Amino acid sequence: MTADALPKFKPYTRQTIRQAPQWELLTPEQQEAVQVISHVLPFRTNQYVLEQLIDWDNIPDDPIYRLVFPHRDMLPAHEYWQLRDLVLVKQDDAAAQQLVRQIRLRMNPHPAGQMTHNVPRVNDAPLRGLQHKYKETVLFFPSAGQTCHAYCTFCFRWPQFVGMDDMKFDARETTQLVEYLKTHKDVTDVLITGGDPMIMNTRSMEEIITPLLGPGLEHIQNIRVGTKSVSYWPQRYVSDRDADDLLRLFERVVASGKNMAIMGHYSHAVELRQEVAQQAVKRIVGTGATLRMQGPLIRHINEDPASWAELWRTGVRLGAIPYYMFVERDTGPREYFQLPLARAHEVFQQAYQMVSGLARTVRGPSMSAFPGKVVIDGVAQVGGEKVFALQFLQARNADWVRKPFYAKYDPTATWFDQLRPAFGRDKFFFEEGGQGPGHVPGAATVPVLPRRVIPLVA
Numbered sequence: 458m459t460a461d462a463l464p465k466f467k468p469y470t471r472q473t474i475r476q477a478p479q480w481e482l483l484t485p486e487q488q489e490a491v492q493v494i495s496h497v498l499p500f501r502t503n504q505y506v507l508e509q510l511i512d513w514d515n516i517p518d519d520p521i522y523r524l525v526f527p528h529r530d531m532l533p534a535h536e537y538w539q540l541r542d543l544v545l546v547k548q549d550d551a552a553a554q555q556l557v558r559q560i561r562l563r564m565n566p567h568p569a570g571q572m573t574h575n576v577p578r579v580n581d582a583p584l585r586g587l588q589h590k591y592k593e594t595v596l597f598f599p600s601a602g603q604t605c606h607a608y609c610t611f612c613f614r615w616p617q618f619v620g621m622d623d624m625k626f627d628a629r630e631t632t633q634l635v636e637y638l639k640t641h642k643d644v645t646d647v648l649i650t651g652g653d654p655m656i657m658n659t660r661s662m663e664e665i666i667t668p669l670l671g672p673g674l675e676h677i678q679n680i681r682v683g684t685k686s687v688s689y690w691p692q693r694y695v696s697d698r699d700a701d702d703l704l705r706l707f708e709r710v711v712a713s714g715k716n717m718a719i720m721g722h723y724s725h726a727v728e729l730r731q732e733v734a735q736q737a738v739k740r741i742v743g744t745g746a747t748l749r750m751q752g753p754l755i756r757h758i759n760e761d762p763a764s765w766a767e768l769w770r771t772g773v774r775l776g777a778i779p780y781y782m783f784v785e786r787d788t789g790p791r792e793y794f795q796l797p798l799a800r801a802h803e804v805f806q807q808a809y810q811m812v813s814g815l816a817r818t819v820r821g822p823s824m825s826a827f828p829g830k831v832v833i834d835g836v837a838q839v840g841g842e843k844v845f846a847l848q849f850l851q852a853r854n855a856d857w858v859r860k861p862f863y864a865k866y867d868p869t870a871t872w873f874d875q876l877r878p879a880f881g882r883d884k885f886f887f888e889e890g891g892q893g894p895g896h897v898p899g900a901a902t903v904p905v906l907p908r909r910v911i912p913l914v915a
């Protein structure tokens with residue numbers, strides 16, 4: 458193939474989506490919803506998603522259409538009509554901006570808090586772009602990786618995206634990361650996340666990863682990258698101009714004795730039905746890197762257990778490892794997307810029952826809550842009481858991990874903070890005593906405030 462014939466990444470946003478041939482396939486009402494709601498939820502898609510992943514005979518119910526295209530029901534009717542009026546009828550920019558701010562605040566009351574908690578400090582100065590919640594893993598958010606190949610409508614990370622499209626690579630961030638890691642020998646894993654770090658070119662990725670292979674960082678065993686590029690732009694690993702260089706980089710990490718772990722965000726089986734997506738998996742694992750599959754369970758998008766089962770089965774066949782199914786709550790339009798925990802457990806269990814042991818490495822449904830990652834193990838009847846059986850897979854306090862505990866069964870609860878202890882107790886075990894939510898020793902020195910924690914869904 459000549460270079461000209463290679464598919465080139467072409468994003469579409471609110472400003473340009475009209476130029477996509479598929480735009481004509483939306484009804485006027487659907488087009489209007491995109492124009493209106495994308496003021497609140499940043500909209501971005503690309504040619505591959507439009508051409509290969511969305512089945513246009515199936516809109517608006519097509520899962521990938523629902524995943525990337527704003528839908529009218531994502532806002533309460535009164536907000537939708539108010540915003541529509543300002544944007545399309547009055548064309549009052551200032552008033553529209555003010556309403557957008559209000560709606561965003563309502564959807565995400567602590568957007569600023571996201572990066573102020575678990576933020577490591579050196580000499581009392583916060584290290585921008587780092588987060589350290591669990592002892593062994595440090596999260597790194599390079600500023601050049603804060604956008605994605607397409608945006609998921611449920612994603613709550615939009616405060617990061619707005620106005621950040623062209624953040625430049627900043628080498629100082631890597632220097633700070635390395636300094637921090639050199640003095641934290643408990644850390645074994647660095648998770649490079651975003652947005653989507655794979656939006657960066659290979660040269661920028663090299664500038665982040667190569668220093669992690671250097672002296673003084675022998676304790677860093679796993680370099681992880683959280684990404685949805687495996688689904689939204691698998692060409693990143695197959696035909697992009699620097700795709701081969703990226704694979705060489707993975708090989709260098711592996712040759713250095715460390716694990717190169719790609720944490721791939723997959724939402725639906727259709728994302729792995731494409732030839733190029735399958736090639737991407739094979740090329741990634743062909744370097745000796747590992748590819749884990751994870752993603753949130755979202756109403757309207759992936760409620761079908763058969764889709765999860767197909768995804769995990771295909772992934773395993775190609776050499777990937779099913780990892781987490783998350784419960785999503787930190788969504789902007791969460792009323793639109795959320796599912797009761799009881800239902801989430803059902804979906805997980807049914808999907809799990811359909812796959813062989815090789816795919817049962819997956820865990821879920823898991824909530825990234827304030828005290829840690831809580832998984833719903835099941836619904837049980839204990840001493841005449843119907844309960845959820847729960848446990849921590851990750852916790853602020855490592856002692857809490859893998860201790861079964863129980864909450865009253867509640868068919869409508871959608872998040873951990875709505876659950877109450879079972880058996881007439883008034884506290885969960887981890888709320889008792891003086892060992893309440895603590896810090897990673899020597900890491901976060903900022904006050905611990907209850908807040909939403911960023912789930913790791915790149």
Ligand SMILES: *Cc1c(COP(=O)(O)O)cnc(C)c1O
Pocket residue numbers: 590591594596825830850851910911912913
């Ligand atoms: C999930 C998560 C991690 C990594 O957890 P693993 O179970 O090791 O994948 C690290 N930090 C935060 C804040 C997380 O939510």
Ligand code: SF4
Pocket residue numbers: 604605606607608609612613614651652653685722914915
């Ligand atoms: S879930 Fe990941 S890929 Fe989707 S918009 Fe959010 S950061 Fe980007």
